[in-house]
Amino acid sequence: MEHYAIETEGLTKTFVGFAAVKNVALKVRSGALHALIGPNGAGKTTVFNLLTKFHLPSAGRILIDGRDVTALKPSAISRRGVARSFQISSVFPHLSVHENVRVALQRKLGTGYEFWRSNKTLRVLDERAMELLADVGLTAYAGHAAADLAYGRKRALELATTLALDPSVLLLDEPMAGLGVEDIERITALIRSAAVGRTVLMVEHNLRVVADLCDRITVLQRGQILTEGTYREVSANPAVIEAYMGNGHV
Amino acid sequence: MVSNNLTIVPAATVTDYQVPLLAGMALAAALVAPFVVYPIFLMNVLCFALFACAFNLLMGFAGILSFGHAAFFGGAAYVSAHCAKELGLPAELSLVAGMASGAILGAVFGWVAIRRQGIYFGMITMGLAQIVYFIALQAQFTGGEDGIQGVPRRSMLPFINLENDRTMYFFVLVVFLLGFVAILRTVNSPFGHLLKAIRENEPRAASLGYDVDRFKFLAFVLSATLSGLAGALKAIAFQLATLTDVEFFMSGEVVLMTLIGGVGTIIGPIVGAGILIAMQTYLAEFGTWVKAVQGAIFIICVLAFRKGLIGEFAALMERRAKRAGR
């Protein structure tokens, strides 16, 4: 029997009468690098928000590693090993780049509520934080406020922060959006290495990146799964071509 | 999930080699002050400075606005006054009792309100504080309009004579410093670090696995506890607990002190408390005009000095440093 890291059954989200996500049965195999694609407004981000419980599902179930997590809070989902990045980059603007990563690393220490302890106790995390920053090419910016970074670097920082959680399931919402060519190459390589031993589900509009990275692709259209398969299968599907053409995409 | 918490632009905090020097100077000034200025005035400043620092812990470092902090301050004033006068407890234990009442009330307020965001949170705390005011007005032990007067100043330690205003001042100073150090530590703790992260970007903090409501709850209870300590201290030092301590105006005043000095700065609330208490003391002859002046200052602050006096000063220094660095 297949083992799925993420599985949804009848997942549905309606916003005041309009169904952004309809009856989605998504299955992501453990260890897969899986893409979720579809035209703008198809409901991809909403699926992510449902999986991480930032939105409450109107109906349906969510299973992570075979266990029902539909009732959990976002923080609890994260503690189950599911880490996400956001479509619009999400950092702690007035913390330094280094501190941003450390916030994520701090969770494992388990001293988050200890208001009587000195924050010097966080220094044990500094080395690991610098390693993670080196992986995304941000070493030189460690002391800068996150708010001062250029957009592409903010995305890199968000990725480093997400990886700092050492998640078993990684959800990436358009990690390449707004990045220049060299950045795309570097982040592609980083995702590929991060995917070793992990399950990755990513939303991405850059189909070259998707073809390059992902072994399985699910196409979403108007909140429903249109088709699923390998890049070759999906890109040859007339309905997919139609859906993309109809929305001005390639 | 979009966070509609108040976004407070944090002002740069003083973190220099100058800190020990400035702290030493401030302490020296505090030790000399009662021989130059009325100790009563100084005690008043210190009690409110502690109150404002406790409030700032919540507003400045957790980004949570409360309009109900008078409940913790005034509630603790009644509790400690009652303990000292009716139960005959020494000042130290009465303070502890007042602090405990702040913690308990804070837990109740926090439990009711913490899931609400921004202004809604503020309004719920305001409503709850009105209930506490009503209880203070109606209950027997609070003494109604008269309050609890003639609270004895008696220390646990026989060689400390708190009847003496100057001695009482030093006692207040020590308690203030303990509270202030507790706040400093909280801000610079693993917890304080995460609190800043939550203030900056709540959804992101949640996605990193932090149960943000619990962090905010703890911040609220800590702030309420220390506000309780401030109120209890005021009741002992001034031998008095009245409705003034629990009324809505008091909740507003602590917001004002914090804003004038600088939200999210370390010493801003102390400066803000000093300015407002000085105005109330030295402009007392102008009666209610003081309130109008306070209102005007508030408007000027909001319009011109968004970061408060200390916040603007720190920002100025930072700009200079940047220019010099180039």
Ligand SMILES: Nc1ncnc2c1ncn2[C@@H]1O[C@H](COP(=O)(O)OP(=O)(O)O)[C@@H](O)[C@H]1O
């Ligand atoms: N919080 C919300 N309230 C109302 N409508 C929403 C909300 N979030 C998303 N939508 C709608 O749901 C649809 C899917 O949006 P989204 O999931 O962001 O699409 P995608 O990520 O595929 O571009 C869009 O029509 C969007 O307007």
Ligand SMILES: [Mg+2]
């Ligand atoms: Mg999207």
